[in-house]
Amino acid sequence: MTGASRGLGAAIAVKLGQCGAKVAVNYYGSADLAQGVVKQITDAGGNAVAIRADVTDEEDVARLVDDAQQQLGGPIDILVNNATGPQPFIPIEQMTWDDCLAQLHFFVKSPLLLVKQVVGSMKERRYGRIINIGSEVFEKGVPEFANYVSAKGAQLGLSRSWAMELAKWQITVNHVAPGWIPTERHADDPQDKKDEYAAAVPMGHMGEPWDIAETVAFLASDGAKFITGQKLSVNGGNSLE
Numbered sequence: 001m002t003g004a005s006r007g008l009g010a011a012i013a014v015k016l017g018q019c020g021a022k023v024a025v026n027y028y029g030s031a032d033l034a035q036g037v038v039k040q041i042t043d044a045g046g047n048a049v050a051i052r053a054d055v056t057d058e059e060d061v062a063r064l065v066d067d068a069q070q071q072l073g074g075p076i077d078i079l080v081n082n083a084t085g086p087q088p089f090i091p092i093e094q095m096t097w098d099d100c101l102a103q104l105h106f107f108v109k110s111p112l113l114l115v116k117q118v119v120g121s122m123k124e125r126r127y128g129r130i131i132n133i134g135s136e137v138f139e140k141g142v143p144e145f146a147n148y149v150s151a152k153g154a155q156l157g158l159s160r161s162w163a164m165e166l167a168k169w170q171i172t173v174n175h176v177a178p179g180w181i182p183t184e185r186h187a188d189d190p191q192d193k194k195d196e197y198a199a200a201v202p203m204g205h206m207g208e209p210w211d212i213a214e215t216v217a218f219l220a221s222d223g224a225k226f227i228t229g230q231k232l233s234v235n236g237g238n239s240l241e
């Protein structure tokens, strides 16, 4: 579970722990928060460990997967690609290729590095759940955000192509696309922007991290074994595709 120290990732990790999964709570800078997520899972009777790794770095990813398997005692059944770095808004005139690359590192490079580490064992066992956390922005085409929006589109392409490639091994690959769900990093965003966004959502409010956690838990469950290659928008009807 990448980027599980806070935000949506923390909620997903706790939910998967509640469902009985042994959870590797990956983090990068927030060791204390990651330990807090582990404690929440273990206090509830679950099994979890916190593992620091930069998921955009090949060596770190290899160590992350090794450590997770050793500490949790088995191969990885469920991979959730969730981690994100900063997501700056940048007008075209100021945007650089490096701004785009910074997003692609999180949403294409990192999932690729991770899936390469786990897919061999998933194929051998003819079992696996790969869940990529996308975004509704690919449908909405948010202005001054092409760096992030294009990378989220590329990530959707990954999800679909991998789903087709891995279906014959009964490995499912799905893509969960949240709407705007305020996390700690949105604390300083103006309230009027949040209100404006919420008013435009057909259900009339923003979602909560737990909404994403429930969706991921479903896609990771046996009940979703025949669902692959799908994008599931969790955004109160804010997009229809």
Ligand SMILES: NC(=O)c1ccc[n+]([C@@H]2O[C@H](COP(=O)([O-])OP(=O)(O)OC[C@H]3O[C@@H](n4cnc5c(N)ncnc54)[C@H](OP(=O)(O)O)[C@@H]3O)[C@@H](O)[C@H]2O)c1
Pocket: 002, 003, 004, 005, 006, 007, 008, 009, 026, 027, 028, 029, 030, 031, 053, 054, 055, 056, 081, 082, 083, 084, 085, 133, 134, 135, 136, 177, 178, 179, 180, 181, 182, 183, 184, 185
């Ligand atoms: N929240 C929303 O409104 C929203 C909407 C649509 C899509 N999404 C997507 O949902 C996912 C989670 O977003 P969020 O809002 O929950 O983000 P967030 O609150 O900013 O959390 C980001 C997580 O990623 C981790 N991280 C950052 N750099 C990392 C690195 N190099 N290696 C490993 N982990 C790293 C952070 O760990 P540390 O704190 O330990 O550094 C943190 O746990 C992202 O893919 C995002 O694009 C979010």
